[in-house]
Amino acid sequence: xxxxxxxxxxxxxxxxxxxxxxxxxxxxxxxxxxxxxxxxxxxxxxxxxxxxxxxxxxxxxxxxxxxxxxxxxxxxxxxxxxxxxxxxxxxxxxxxxxxxxxxxxxxxxxxxxxxxxxxxxxxxxxxxxxxxxxxxxxxxxxxxxxxxxxxxxxxxxxxxxxxxxxxxxxxxxxxxxxxxxxxxxxxxxxxx
Numbered sequence: 001x002x003x004x005x006x007x008x009x010x011x012x013x014x015x016x017x018x019x020x021x022x023x024x025x026x027x028x029x030x031x032x033x034x035x036x037x038x039x040x041x042x043x044x045x046x047x048x049x050x051x052x053x054x055x056x057x058x059x060x061x062x063x064x065x066x067x068x069x070x071x072x073x074x075x076x077x078x079x080x081x082x083x084x085x086x087x088x089x090x091x092x093x094x095x096x097x098x099x100x101x102x103x104x105x106x107x108x109x110x111x112x113x114x115x116x117x118x119x120x121x122x123x124x125x126x127x128x129x130x131x132x133x134x135x136x137x138x139x140x141x142x143x144x145x146x147x148x149x150x151x152x153x154x155x156x157x158x159x160x161x162x163x164x165x166x167x168x169x170x171x172x173x174x175x176x177x178x179x180x181x182x183x184x185x186x187x188x189x190x191x192x
Contacts (some may be wrong), residue, residue, distance in 0.1 A: 003027040006133050007054040008062055009034060010075065010084050011045035018084045019045055020071050022063045022136060025054055026108075032095060034109040046109050050097035053078050055086035058122060060132040062086065064172035067136045068179050080115040091118045128165035131157040132172045139176050142183045154180065 004024040012018050019041040026033040034052055036042040046052060062073055074087035081094040095111035135157050142150060161173050186192060 007056050008086055010053045011042050012049050012083050013045050014048045018075055020066055022066050028110055031110060031112045034111055035106040037106055049082055051081040051083045052095045053083045053085040054093040055089035056091045057086055057089055059168060060129045061168050061172045063133055063136045064175045067139050068175045090120045090122050126164045127160035128169035131160035132169055135176045139179050147187055
């Protein structure tokens, strides 16, 4: 299995409107693969403007927020590519698409890093931050997983939240749980 780095990816459309999304970048030799699902704005933007910026942050509210429709995070211009990054990123990579491997579900944009910068020290993740990121991934797959799997994962992740969450992690967790509670209500409807 290749290394995957969970990060916040920003892309822009032809008119310069930005889109922010949590995404796992896939290690690819000296570069990275951006593999957005079809359909998605990230995919459309990469096809139009072949650059992306990966912002690395320890604020897991950004991951949970993007998954739950809270995408209004402060952004600033990238240094060398046409795009933007999180203003509060600890580090960021500016990526240029070099080639595309087409796929019906997830085309793969093979990218090289054209610039990277460090803006603040990374002091490590606590277990709650890791749990929020895992839950964010889980929320994106609610329609693909059996309910028993979802509930088992949540039961385990909730332990880390209870033991190690600070205010940011609690907020992020509550946003994700709102989405999961809506999914649970939908699952409980007759015919589901």
